[in-house]
Amino acid sequence: MLTKSISKNSLILGAFAIASTALVTLTYILTKPAIEQNKQQKLMTTLSQVIDGNEYTNTLYLDCTEIAEDYLNHSAPTKVYRAKKDGKPVAVVLQSTAPDGYSGNIEILSAIYIDGTIAGVRVIEHKETPGLGDKVEIRRSDWIKSFNGKRPTSIKDTTWAVKKDGGEFDAFTGATITPRAIISAVKRASLYTQNQHQDLFNNANLCGVNND
Numbered sequence: 001m002l003t004k005s006i007s008k009n010s011l012i013l014g015a016f017a018i019a020s021t022a023l024v025t026l027t028y029i030l031t032k033p034a035i036e037q038n039k040q041q042k043l044m045t046t047l048s049q050v051i052d053g054n055e056y057t058n059t060l061y062l063d064c065t066e067i068a069e070d071y072l073n074h075s076a077p078t079k080v081y082r083a084k085k086d087g088k089p090v091a092v093v094l095q096s097t098a099p100d101g102y103s104g105n106i107e108i109l110s111a112i113y114i115d116g117t118i119a120g121v122r123v124i125e126h127k128e129t130p131g132l133g134d135k136v137e138i139r140r141s142d143w144i145k146s147f148n149g150k151r152p153t154s155i156k157d158t159t160w161a162v163k164k165d166g167g168e169f170d171a172f173t174g175a176t177i178t179p180r181a182i183i184s185a186v187k188r189a190s191l192y193t194q195n196q197h198q199d200l201f202n203n204a205n206l207c208g209v210n211n212d
Contacts, residue, residue, distance in 0.1 A: 047081060047093055049138070050111035050120030056083035056090050062208030065200055071192055073097035073105075073185070079207070080200055089114050089201045092193055095124070098185035102177040103127040106136070108185050110147075116194035117151040121186055128178050135172050136182060143170065143179070152187045160187045 047060050060081050068077045073096060081093040091113045098106040107125035112118055121144050123136045135141040146169055152160045161167025162179055171179050193200070 046109060046122065046124065047111075049122055050093055050109055051083060051091055052119075055119070056085050058082075058084045059208070060093070063205055064207035065203035066206055067094075067200075069192065071188060073099050081207075082201055083111070084201075089197065091119055092197065092200055094189060094193070096185045096189045098181035100177070100181045100184070101126060101128055102175065102181075103129065106178070106181055106185070108182060108189070110186055110189045112190050112193040114193065114197040115151065116190040117149060118147040118186065118190060120145075121147045121182075123182065129175065135175070136178060143172070144182075146170065147186055152190050155187070155191060157187070160184075 044061055051060075060083055063084065064079045064081045066077045066079055068074045072078075072094070075097070078095050082089070083091040083093065091111055093109065093111045096108050096110065098108060104127050105125075106123060106128070109122050109124050110118065111120045122138060123144060126134070126136065128134050128136065135143055138144055150160075158166055159168045160183055162169050162171040162176060162183065164171055164176060165180070167183070169179060169183055
């Protein structure tokens with residue numbers, strides 16, 4: 001009798017597990033298109049913040065390659081989006097990491113013209129102190145826009161530093177470490193683009209069909 005009861009309960013639990021799995025799978029299948037659409041919309045919004053849509057004629061989020069560069073402190077392969085105007089290279093949008101933020105890694109998205117001039121920069125993830133280091137966010141201040149139109153000439157370019165260190169960038173009161181980290185990371189992203197833009201544009205498109 002006990003054996004039959006255990007067997008019956010096992011069947012019920014098994015059926016419940018199968019039904020639950022099926023429900024989760026069905027929910028995933030039904031919501032996946034919406035999730036992907038939301039991710040795509042968020043990506044498009046972020047890309048549009050760092051480079052003006054009038055600068056290129058291709059569909060930016062459908063034209064990318066992939067890199068994993070120690071120089072940019074990548075911990076995994078990372079997409080690089082390529083802006084073209086009438087088929088000609090204009091700029092790249094790439095992610096880099098500032099590993100020396102006050103509270104850890106700062107993830108940065110930079111749009112950079114092929115000569116290294118900065119089109120726009122946004123911090124996309126950080127753990128900096130609210131009220132101090134979080135001024136790197138566009139919603140908190142315009143500081144991140146101070147990179148626009150600037151171009152480092154080399155890794156030793158001393159103008160790419162906070163004013164306290166003899167450079168031309170403002171710092172935050174009580175939070176110098178954060179801007180120092182971002183300035184260094186954006187400088188590296190620009191220098192990398194200056195040196196590698198031909199390879200970046202020659203690499204196969206991993207985000208869609210040939211896109212001019």
